[in-house]
Amino acid sequence: MQAWFCETLTGPDGLLWKDVPTPEPGAGEVRIAIRAASLNFPDILIVQGKYQFKPALPFVPGSEYSGVVEALGDGVTNLKVGDAVAAMGSTGGFATHALAAAKQVLVQRVREVERGKIFDEYKGRTPIVRSGKTYPVRETDFDNAVPRGGWEFSTGGSSGRRSRMLMELDFLADRSPYEQIMLRLLDIERVPLAVWYPKLPASIGLTACLRYAKVGKPADRWFDMTLAGRAMPAWHSWALSAIVGVSRLAGAPVPSPVAAPIDAPGIILDWIVESVAQHRRCALQCNVSSVVRLCRAATARGIDLRGVQFLTGSEPLTPARHAEIVATGARVFLRYFAIDLGSIGAGCGAPDGADEVHLLSDNVALVSSGAVLLLRASNRSFSESRIAMSRAGRPIAAASKNPGSLISPSTTRLNSSVRFGLRFFR
Secondary structure (H helix, E strand, O other), X not given: OEEEEXXXXXXXXXXXXXXXXXXXXXXXXXXXXXXXXXXXXXXXXXXXXXXXXXXXXOEOOOOEEEEEEEEEOOOOOOOOXXXXXXXXXXXXXXXXXXXXXXXXXXEEOOOHHHHHHHXXXXXXXXXXXXXXXXXXXXXXXXXXXXXXXXXXXXXXXXXXXXXXXXXXXXXXXXXXXHXXXXXXXXXXXXXXXEEXXXXXXXXXXXXXXXXXXXXXXXXXXXXXXXXXXXXXXXXXXXXXXXXXXXXXXOOOOOOOEEEOOOOOXXXXXXXXXXXXXXXXXXXXXXXXXXXXXXXXXXXXXOOOOOOEEEEEOOOOOOHHHHHHHHOOOOEEEEEEEEOOOEEEEEEOOOOOOOOOEEEOOOOOEEXXXXXXXXXXXXXXXXXXXXXXXXXXXXXXXXXXXXXXXXXXXXXXXXXXXXXHHHHHOX
């Protein structure tokens, strides 16, 4: 097994990653193959000798962890090999394996059909029912109180049910340099730029415009991908107007959205034709299927898209889609991002394949199966740190710098919109 060992009380920087023999459980114990571990404030204190419990050196920190029972000691009858469990103690969690007293282990035996129900419960969508008791919950009951200075959105990813989400301002500003690097890589810093995304309550259009404005390249146009059956609440309209207004006062204007229905992209093609005629080039950011839709409309109208740079993501850029795009004369640059994790991957300047992206390892960690990674958040409270692990033998991208990926209190008043803009554009 492997583990982080504390041999001197010098803090997290003094921990050593070591290979040691995998222990066998004694009577009343189980061995757990660890899949995830939490990083808590006591874990930081204990490796400095500042916590009330002071284990003998050397020791493996980590007071809370979960995983799968791998071996049973004599006398253990309440657990079986393969059980998904969680353990809470004082030490041992920052390792690939740990021994725990069977009586102190919490077992989770959840049928697959119940997993969706539990997910909805802890999203505040349905009441929590346990042991015959019902606990009414709301989405706000699970808000994270740590992030400050953000704005509430809703997102369902590419195809899921929409959920509340907070985009924290500091995190949004931290992502902005990725835009600047991309603009320089593609040599489009001085060409007209537009985005084609829905307006509030969808987040992607506003956050894209804010990031471009932050690096001094405000989008020239924001085409609102008007979605059928989704009326914009009045407070969303007020909030968006306030943010747009403050951005203009700050000298980094966010454009007001202009309706451009997904099934009628003619207004966007007109902008492309005009921009290329005046500047020889232009750039448009939208999702992959929207790019394909535009290319088909351009072909139908006999429009040559040479000089157009598409910036895309959110959906797979398959070889067939890529071929259809480049056949119009346009170029396409792929990125991979999520609302809660932020920027995950960026396209390659000299790709070997249409869908090649590079992992942005300063923002996310890709952890191989069976490995454990302890992450420390630079210049942030440790309560905002997250642990990246792997599941089911597949590597996953996790561990974002964004504490706002845990839902935070909403700010839904007009004056909150003004504070949002003043702080972001400071």
